[in-house]
Amino acid sequence: MRAVRDVKDIVGLLMRIVDGGETSVEEVEALCFDAEGALGAALNGAYILLLEFAFDREARERDAALDARMRLRLGESLAEAARIAETAGAR
Numbered sequence: 001m002r003a004v005r006d007v008k009d010i011v012g013l014l015m016r017i018v019d020g021g022e023t024s025v026e027e028v029e030a031l032c033f034d035a036e037g038a039l040g041a042a043l044n045g046a047y048i049l050l051l052e053f054a055f056d057r058e059a060r061e062r063d064a065a066l067d068a069r070m071r072l073r074l075g076e077s078l079a080e081a082a083r084i085a086e087t088a089g090a091r
Contacts, residue, residue: 006033
């Protein structure tokens, strides 16, 4: 069950960011998840995007367009992970 909770943690953080929230590098680095296959790849990609988002906070505060682009990419990453999870659950 830990793996499910870990995946929920990263998905929850993605949802918060897409909804306009913020995160810190420390919060992202504290995430851990154990997913394999396509879902694991999608979550790894999302994790990298989350780190970039957190590291670039000052730049995003100065550039609303950059902030919007980064949030859009995170939203796309969230949608991809959801699509993969839904497809896997349908099997």
